[in-house]
Amino acid sequence: MSQPELSEDELLQRAGRGDARAFDQLYDRLAPRLFGLLRQMLYDEKEAEEVLQEGFVQLWERAPSFDPERSKAFTWAVMLFRHKAIDRMRMLGRRNRLVDGAVLEQTTLGGSSQAADEALQDAERGEAVRQALNELPKEQRQLIECAFLKGLTHHVIAESFGMPLGTVKTNIRRGLLRLRDLLKGGA
Incomplete structure (x- = not known):
């Protein structure tokens, strides 16, 4: 019998405890949606790819601070990536x-x-x-x-x-x- 699929919140919590497999699964689930958001914000696929990569590094580092009582994993990630994109737009400007x-x-x-x-x-x-x-x-x-x-x-x-x-x-x-x-x- 196969194990039930973990929620994004559970994957983020596990990643926060250093579980690289959970982080990989979280990446697979979130990356396409976050990349779409970044591409819309930055109007540049190359810049969006760079911010996506930098954002996931930051997500890994900050995962221990995720609190599922305060927000959903995707919402938390969107805020983190949104801030990275805004920083990039300022730098480009x-x-x-x-x-x-x-x-x-x-x-x-x-x-x-x-x-x-x-x-x-x-x-x-x-x-x-x-x-x-x-x-x-x-x-x-x-x-x-x-x-x-x-x-x-x-x-x-x-x-x-x-x-x-x-x-x-x-x-x-x-x-x-x-x-x-x-x-x-x-x-």
């Missing part, structure tokens, strides 16, 4: 504002007599850079953003990511080379 600001600064430094079509080309270049950044592997993108958009030194980046300095420099260089190729139209 900051990145877009930084790139737009850099394009605007470049435009205004070029002189007030700059033609409107040049300003449009600058905006298009900014969008191309933004899209190319999004195509880089996550780690390279983060390191490049820290170095060039936040102005952090390689030493500070290495300390904050807990990486060897040489690894940070290598990943930034590889990311910049890949960014150059993407912007030239190569893949």
Whole structure:
């Protein structure tokens, strides 16, 4: 006789006690619905996949704090993933504002007599850079953003990511080379 299927609440409670099998089952049940929610919120499948992965890591870490008396497992998970998606939207918004600001600064430094079509080309270049950044592997993108958009030194980046300095420099260089190729139209 087969065992009855556990509820999502029971699976989450077991995951909170370190049961990896329960976590796997919970993932199988929740991931499709949560991915749909994230895709709707972020309008980007790639970003939704990243937030889904990060969200499940956080769910595993926070599972011991789940209280079935206060909410259902799915509701609890939705709130956790919703917050992750909002954080991601804020981060993407900051990145877009930084790139737009850099394009605007470049435009205004070029002189007030700059033609409107040049300003449009600058905006298009900014969008191309933004899209190319999004195509880089996550780690390279983060390191490049820290170095060039936040102005952090390689030493500070290495300390904050807990990486060897040489690894940070290598990943930034590889990311910049890949960014150059993407912007030239190569893949």
